[in-house]
Amino acid sequence: xxxxxxxxxxxxxxxxxxxxxxxxxxxxxxxxxxxxxxxxxxxxxxxxxxxxxxxxxxxxxxxxxxxxxxxxxxxxxxxxxxxxxxxxxxxxxxxxxxxxxxxxxxxxxxxxxxxxxxxxxxxxxxxxxxxxxxxxxxxxxxxxxxxxxxxxxxxxxxxxxxxxxxxxxxxxxxxxxxxxxxxxxxxxxxxxxxxxxxxxxxxxxxxxxxxxxxxxxxxxxxxxxxxxxxxxxxxxxxxxxxxxxxxxxxxxxxxxxxxxxxxxx
Amino acid sequence: xxxxxxxxxxxxxxxxxxxxxxxxxxxxxxxxxxxxxxxxxxxxxxxxxxxxxxxxxxxxxxxxxxxxxxxxxxxxxxxxxxxxxxxxxxxxxxxxxxxxxxxxxxxxxxxxxxxxxxxxxxxxxxxxxxxxxxxxxxxxxxxxxxxxxxxxxxxxxxxxxxxxxxxxxxxxxxxxxxxxxxxxxxxxxxxxxxxxxxxxxxxxxxxxxxxxxxxxxxxxxxxxxxxxxxxxxxxxxxxxxxxxxxxxxxxxxxxxxxxxxxxxxxxxxxxxxxxxxxxxxxxxxxxxxxxxxxxxxxxxxxxxxxxxxxxxxxxxxxxxxxxxxxxxxxxxxx
Numbered sequence: 001x002x003x004x005x006x007x008x009x010x011x012x013x014x015x016x017x018x019x020x021x022x023x024x025x026x027x028x029x030x031x032x033x034x035x036x037x038x039x040x041x042x043x044x045x046x047x048x049x050x051x052x053x054x055x056x057x058x059x060x061x062x063x064x065x066x067x068x069x070x071x072x073x074x075x076x077x078x079x080x081x082x083x084x085x086x087x088x089x090x091x092x093x094x095x096x097x098x099x100x101x102x103x104x105x106x107x108x109x110x111x112x113x114x115x116x117x118x119x120x121x122x123x124x125x126x127x128x129x130x131x132x133x134x135x136x137x138x139x140x141x142x143x144x145x146x147x148x149x150x151x152x153x154x155x156x157x158x159x160x161x162x163x164x165x166x167x168x169x170x171x172x173x174x175x176x177x178x179x180x181x182x183x184x185x186x187x188x189x190x191x192x193x194x195x196x197x198x199x200x201x202x203x204x205x206x207x208x209x210x211x212x213x214x215x216x217x218x219x220x221x222x223x224x225x226x227x228x229x230x231x232x233x234x235x236x237x238x239x240x241x242x243x244x245x246x247x248x249x250x251x252x253x254x255x256x257x258x259x260x261x262x263x264x265x
Numbered sequence: 266x267x268x269x270x271x272x273x274x275x276x277x278x279x280x281x282x283x284x285x286x287x288x289x290x291x292x293x294x295x296x297x298x299x300x301x302x303x304x305x306x307x308x309x310x311x312x313x314x315x316x317x318x319x320x321x322x323x324x325x326x327x328x329x330x331x332x333x334x335x336x337x338x339x340x341x342x343x344x345x346x347x348x349x350x351x352x353x354x355x356x357x358x359x360x361x362x363x364x365x366x367x368x369x370x371x372x373x374x375x376x377x378x379x380x381x382x383x384x385x386x387x388x389x390x391x392x393x394x395x396x397x398x399x400x401x402x403x404x405x406x407x408x409x410x411x412x413x414x415x416x417x418x419x420x421x422x423x424x425x426x427x428x429x430x431x432x433x434x435x436x437x438x439x440x441x442x443x444x445x446x447x448x449x450x451x452x453x454x455x456x457x458x459x460x461x462x463x464x465x466x467x468x469x470x471x472x473x474x475x476x477x478x479x480x481x482x483x484x485x486x487x488x489x490x491x492x493x494x495x496x497x498x499x500x501x502x503x504x505x506x507x508x509x510x511x512x513x514x515x516x517x518x519x520x521x522x523x524x525x526x527x528x529x530x531x532x533x534x535x536x537x538x539x540x541x542x543x544x545x546x547x548x549x550x551x552x553x554x555x556x557x558x559x560x561x562x563x564x565x566x567x568x569x570x571x572x573x574x575x576x577x578x579x580x581x582x583x584x585x586x587x588x589x590x591x592x593x594x595x596x597x598x599x
Contacts, residue, residue, distance in 0.1 A: 097363060097364050103335075104332065104335070106359055106360070107359065108355050108356075108358075108359045111324075111328045111355075111356060111359055111360050114324070114325045114327075114328030114329045114331075114332070114356070114360070115328055115329070115331060115332040115335075115360065116332070117325070117329050117332070118328070118329040118330065118331065118332025118333045118335070118336070119332050119335075119336060121317070121329065121333065122332070122333055122336040122338060123336075125293075125314070125315075145324065146322075146324035146325055146328070146356070149320075149322035149324055149325035150325045150328075150329070152320070152322065152325075153319065153320065153322065153325055153329070156320075
């Protein structure tokens with residue numbers, strides 16, 4: 001936790017770290033960081049207490065954002081970030097058991113929320129009232145049945161120590177989520193499952209921060225739905241870039257890094 | 266070993282789990298809405314604080330169990346075998362097997378012991394679980410073996426799939442029976458045919474051996490409760506010492522015990538006529554009672570006899586398996 005941090009600046013530093021991690025490969029999960037940067041900034045900058053709370057990154061593709069954030073708050077050696085995505089690196093592009101700096105990540109979508117529920121249930125059974133479990137989930141995962149099984153369980157068992165940060169970036173492999181499956185109204189769905197839900201502009205770090213505070217204080221499991229875009233905060237990207245898996249050839253990578261370095265300077 | 270008809274007992278697993286959990290406070294008991302059916306009502310009464318209702322949500326149940334194991338619990342997860350393996354396969358892979366967590370998946374009603382139709386018959390659970398790295402796969406034969414197996418599996422560092430008959434459980438082994446995770450057991454000795462069996466087919470294998478012995482044949486019966494990791498040394502020893510091999514499992518012949526034995530023989534370069542008793546690549550329909558399915562789909566004592574006869578190249582019809590009369594509360598192999 002970094003007190004009094006400019007969360008917007010922190011979000012841009014996450015974008016910059018991710019661009020540098022992806023640049024050597026020419027493509028990768030940059031869009032996931034562009035969309036979730038303010039969510040991770042608010043979580044890591046203000047609320048998550050390493051060593052005390054549990055952190056779960058349900059969609060393993062987002063692990064890059066957790067690495068960047070962990071390096072930013074000093075719980076992951078930033079030299080390791082340079083190995084991201086290379087052969088035999090512990091930092092595989094999609095989360096694995098070896099992924100450092102998180103309590104759980106996964107590649108098969110929606111299993112992370114069940115894992116987070118398991119952590120929260122264990123803490124509740126042990127009477128550890130001062131431990132929180134944070135789970136980053138994505139809107140595409142709402143298409144998986146298991147996610148709703150987990151949501152039902154958490155609602156029924158009143159796991160107030162569980163907070164979900166939902167990156168609603170309207171992006172999945174085949175295109176916008178909204179064109180493939182209607183998942184709205186998202187907040188009402190969670191509320192009907194016994195959760196508190198806070199629907200905010202996910203690129204407004206202060207709004208995310210405030211919603212996270214309410215979610216933690218809630219006496220139910222709670223979700224902060226951040227409305228985001230996979231191409232936010234990087235003007236260098238060409239029109240129509242595929243935010244799910246961004247192509248970043250050398251020249252574009254240089255331009256992206258220069259743009260972000262100028263902004264965080 | 267006792268003789269058929271075997272007396273039966275109720276809920277040996279449920280009692281054994283409670284006995285084990287008394288000292289092992291890490292154990293948590295999870296149910297997928299089949300509490301009484303999986304014999305864990307006793308656990309619920311005895312240790313309500315460690316009893317978790319997951320509801321009918323197997324995917325969440327399995328992934329959640331993985332996270333509980335990460336926190337130091339030893340979750341025993343209960344449902345029917347079909348719902349323990351088929352339905353949450355991806356969750357078992359990613360939330361349990363790959364991270365190598367000590368989750369115990371306990372699947373009741375194996376193979377065609379359920380007359381509940383193909384939706385309720387776990388006919389390929391062993392094959393699915395056997396294919397997963399880190400997974401230990403166990404199919405026990407009787408109440409004694411269940412009771413002895415539980416303390417042995419609790420400290421396995423990785424996941425376990427335990428397959429259990431539901432309802433009245435026969436007592437085949439006497440109290441001094443030893444269960445080992447490493448060693449299969451040679452129960453009878455003979456030089457003509459090896460019958461390698463486990464679970465609900467073990468009693469049929471023993472009956473078949475008795476009948477073949479009456480025909481002057483020597484039969485080695487091997488009980489293989491632990492299908493993975495397989496005790497290849499004992500299996501190969503039995504194969505080497507006989508002229509033909511019959512495997513018997515309450516499961517499809519693809520991917521289970523029969524396949525494991527065949528792979529072991531082939532890799533050792535041991536050529537013997539091999540017959541695999543089990544479901545012959547089919548689903549099992551049309552029954553009110555399980556014994557009918559055992560007969561209809563070739564999983565009876567008679568089928569083992571016929572297979573042994575054929576594998577040994579004997580001419581004429583195989584000996585006939587006499588029907589074993591049972592009274593209320595007794596069990597005899599089909």
